[in-house]
Structures are given as structure tokens and as C-alpha cells.
Amino acid sequence: MNPRILPIGTLCLGAAILAGLPWLLSTGLLNAAIQMLIAALFASAFNVVCGQAGMLSFGHAAYFGVGAFATVHAMNAVGGAGIVPTPLLPLAGALGGLLVGVIAGWFSTQRTGTYFAMITLAIAELLHSIAPHIKSVFGGEAGVSSMRMPSMGLSFGSTAEVYYLTLAWVLASLVLLYLYTRTPVGRLALGLRENRHRLAFLGYDVHRLSVLVFTVSAMFSGIAGGLQVISNEAANYVLFESTLSAAAVLNTYIGGVGTFLGPALGAALMTFFGYAVSDLTQSWLLYQGILFVVVMMFMPQGLAGLFSGTAVLWRRFGALRLLPMAASFVAASVLLAAGTAFVVEMLRRLFSRDYRALLGADSSTAWPPVPLYGVDWAPGAWLTWAVPLVLLGVGLALARIARQRLQGLLDQPSAQTDAPHAP
Incomplete structure (x- = not known):
């Protein structure tokens, strides 16, 4: 063809x-x-x-x-x-x-x-x-x-x-x-x-x-x-x-x-x-800036380079060998995005003028709960900040696994090529 x-x-x-x-x-x-x-x-x-x-x-x-x-x-x-x-x-x-x-x-x-x-x-x-x-x-x-x-x-x-x-x-x-x-x-x-x-x-x-x-x-x-x-x-x-x-x-x-x-x-x-x-x-402009920084650091060829590189790997290794690495990459992206959004939205609400006014009006509670994603989160509770930390930690771990799997795929052809020349 x-x-x-x-x-x-x-x-x-x-x-x-x-x-x-x-x-x-x-x-x-x-x-x-x-x-x-x-x-x-x-x-x-x-x-x-x-x-x-x-x-x-x-x-x-x-x-x-x-x-x-x-x-x-x-x-x-x-x-x-x-x-x-x-x-x-x-x-x-x-x-x-x-x-x-x-x-x-x-x-x-x-x-x-x-x-x-x-x-x-x-x-x-x-x-x-x-x-x-x-x-x-x-x-x-x-x-x-x-x-x-x-x-x-x-x-x-x-x-x-x-x-x-x-x-x-x-x-x-x-x-x-x-x-x-x-x-x-x-x-x-x-x-x-x-x-x-x-x-x-x-x-x-x-x-x-x-x-x-x-x-x-x-x-x-x-x-x-x-x-x-x-x-x-x-x-x-x-x-x-x-x-x-x-x-x-x-x-x-x-x-x-x-x-x-x-x-x-x-x-x-x-x-x-x-x-x-x-x-x-x-905070959508902040998310745009974060996305730009991530692309420049980890995908200097841009989204088009990501798609073309994925197509090359697809033709070279096939879908079955590429699927675990792709799944790890997608899962890591989702978890990192969710953790980042949680932290940004929580901080935006905590430093907003409305929350400061609420904090000053309600003297009985030091830190009123913050409604986010349908749940009231207590800013002083360890569970509130443990959620984004877990999301970010698991996302980074999956990203590292995806990178190791990709490196393993790229090293396989060279290993097979060098094997016949080994003494």
C-alpha cells in the first residue's frame, strides 16, 4: 500500500x-x-x-x-x-x-x-x-x-x-x-x-x-x-x-x-x-499554563509529535506490545490531572475573597469546610490533603512504569541485533 x-x-x-x-x-x-x-x-x-x-x-x-x-x-x-x-x-x-x-x-x-x-x-x-x-x-x-x-x-x-x-x-x-x-x-x-x-x-x-x-x-x-x-x-x-x-x-x-x-x-x-x-x-488560564509547561518539558515536538511517535511505535511493535505502556501512560495522565486540579481548586477557594469573609464571620469554626466535587472538605483534616497526594504519587509511579516499559521496548531490537555477535 x-x-x-x-x-x-x-x-x-x-x-x-x-x-x-x-x-x-x-x-x-x-x-x-x-x-x-x-x-x-x-x-x-x-x-x-x-x-x-x-x-x-x-x-x-x-x-x-x-x-x-x-x-x-x-x-x-x-x-x-x-x-x-x-x-x-x-x-x-x-x-x-x-x-x-x-x-x-x-x-x-x-x-x-x-x-x-x-x-x-x-x-x-x-x-x-x-x-x-x-x-x-x-x-x-x-x-x-x-x-x-x-x-x-x-x-x-x-x-x-x-x-x-x-x-x-x-x-x-x-x-x-x-x-x-x-x-x-x-x-x-x-x-x-x-x-x-x-x-x-x-x-x-x-x-x-x-x-x-x-x-x-x-x-x-x-x-x-x-x-x-x-x-x-x-x-x-x-x-x-x-x-x-x-x-x-x-x-x-x-x-x-x-x-x-x-x-x-x-x-x-x-x-x-x-x-x-x-x-x-x-483558573482555566492557569491550567493552560501548566499544560504548556508540561508539553515543553516532556513533549518538545508537541501533540503532533506525540501522535506521530505513537504511530511509529504502533507499526514497529504492534498493538498488543504497546497496549500496557499506553494504558499506564493514560492512567498516569488522568491521576496527575485529577491531583493537580484538586490542589488548584482547593487553594483557589481557600484564598478567595468569599472564603476569607466566611472565615471572619464564623468565629466558632477556625476553618469552615470547602465544598468541592460534591464533598465538604475540612482544610485542616489530613484526609483532605492525603487525597491529592495519593493521586499525584500513584500518577508519578504509573508514569515511571510507562517510561520504563517504553525504554524496554526500544532496547529490545538492539539486544536482538547484538545477540548473534556475542562470543
Whole structure:
């Protein structure tokens, strides 16, 4: 069987599943799916600069925001009829991202490394600072709002129609980004990451190449911003905030900065994580940070590297030999997550303002019980803190067992190879 058939089949299956989501999800979850698609495109555009060219940008929200405002003004043009039909509005975002990307890229790529990162951050912060004061363009504190107009026989008034428009643009953009990676410019971008001095020695204009790569990334970031405006029908200067740039960095590295679809996977999962966990706890940003640290320490290739590595082990050793190690790893992850969540939620409640007020009002009890997971836990009781300690201890033990089993599997082939040569 051709090994290329499996990835193509997987992508087609993924596209088919995405196309069927409007029949499976509620309106609220479908809106979350739209945000997942937009975040996936933004992370993939950011990966053009960071993952492929090795230029870490801390201010990519600038081009996302510029694309958003270019789109909302295109929607309001001609008396609200729009410059182009609604399905083509992301082209305005692409144009805005491209123009600003050329200018910002020419300045920022004059330097490399930390200096490049700081310049990109400064450009984004500059836009974030001046946007509230240029009300004719950015609308001030209120921002700029608009409405989706009917076009091509579609009203674009339903969430499903907006979802399919977003899906079509995201899939088309990902295909174009993949084709870009196969071009000579895309191949040379890898040289920027590996050894830009050698590229210059070979006669290439490194600065011009860097500007070109930066512009491609900014253009597709503008498309993502345009899709955001089509979904929300509004744009505000908060789109230039550093939190959006940080989210792109976080999503890309969690998904896998060295792979093409890794950033899209990381962005989709982290966006869903935010929607799901933010309704359950106020500490969801802390959990995101913990997850990022864990991935960087133990999975430097990201989630995509984890999946590809698991597939390699599956083909090499088979399911039966891999199952005990995988079971230990899954059980360890669940126990460690449960123990960590217990400690974080208990501490959050203990240090909350409501608990301090309760502690001061009730003088008869030194430490009132804390309700958590349907149980009232006494903060001063040893059992309260023994539960997370047991969860964390057993989880660490299972993680060590899983690592030993994996190492044992990896050592077996070498042992079998060396056996015939033993005296």
C-alpha cells in the first residue's frame, strides 16, 4: 500500500467530519467550532514565520487585527452593501495583512533572534496604543460594527452558513499554505531557520526572503482576522492585545512547531479547552499554563509529535506490545490531572475573597469546610490533603512504569541485533 494514501485519507476524513458538525452540534458549540477553525488558521499562518523560518514573532496579533478592521470597513463600504460579496470579504483582510506585513516585515527583519521578537512586539503594542485614538479607522473604545449582507442566494444569517463559509476559507488557506511550503521560497525558508549565513554565502538576498516569508504569514493572519469579523460582525482594538499574540505562540508550540498541521491541531484543542474549562473554573488560564509547561518539558515536538511517535511505535511493535505502556501512560495522565486540579481548586477557594469573609464571620469554626466535587472538605483534616497526594504519587509511579516499559521496548531490537555477535 502507498504510504501517502493514509495521510490523504485522514485529511479527507477530517474534512468530512468538519462538514457534518452543523448537524451534530448546538448553536453554541457551533460558534465554538468557528472560533476553533479561525484559531487553527491563525496558528498555521504564524507557523510560517516561527516554525518554518525560525523567526519568533511576539506581535502577530497586529496583522490579525489589521485584517479584521480591513474586513469590517469593506463590509460597511458603499452604504453598507460592501465592496465585495460576503463570501469574498476575507480577501480584504488578506490585502490589509499583506500591506501592513510588507511594511512591518521590512523593519522587523532587519534584525534576528531576540531583537526581531522585540520589534514585532513593539509594532503590535504601537497599534494597540494608537488604535483607540484614531476613531475614524478603529472606532475608539466601541470599535466598529457591521452586518453580513445576503449574497449568492445565501442570507448568512444562520450560524451554520457562517460556519461553512469559515470552513471553506480555512481549508482553502491551509491548502495554499501547504503548496507554499513546496515552492522554492518555502524550501528556502527552512534555510533561514537552519543557517541564514550559509544562504547569504550562496548569494541569496536573506533580507528580501525574510520579508517575503513574513508577508505571507501576515496575509493569512489577515484572512483569519477577516473571518473573525464575519463571525462577530464587529471589530475592536482589543484584537491588537498581546494576549492574542501569546495565544498564537502557545497554540503553535503545544500543537507542534515542527509540523505543518501541528499548530492547527494545537489551536483547535486549546480553543476547545478554553470554551469547555472556562465554564467550570476561574483558573482555566492557569491550567493552560501548566499544560504548556508540561508539553515543553516532556513533549518538545508537541501533540503532533506525540501522535506521530505513537504511530511509529504502533507499526514497529504492534498493538498488543504497546497496549500496557499506553494504558499506564493514560492512567498516569488522568491521576496527575485529577491531583493537580484538586490542589488548584482547593487553594483557589481557600484564598478567595468569599472564603476569607466566611472565615471572619464564623468565629466558632477556625476553618469552615470547602465544598468541592460534591464533598465538604475540612482544610485542616489530613484526609483532605492525603487525597491529592495519593493521586499525584500513584500518577508519578504509573508514569515511571510507562517510561520504563517504553525504554524496554526500544532496547529490545538492539539486544536482538547484538545477540548473534556475542562470543
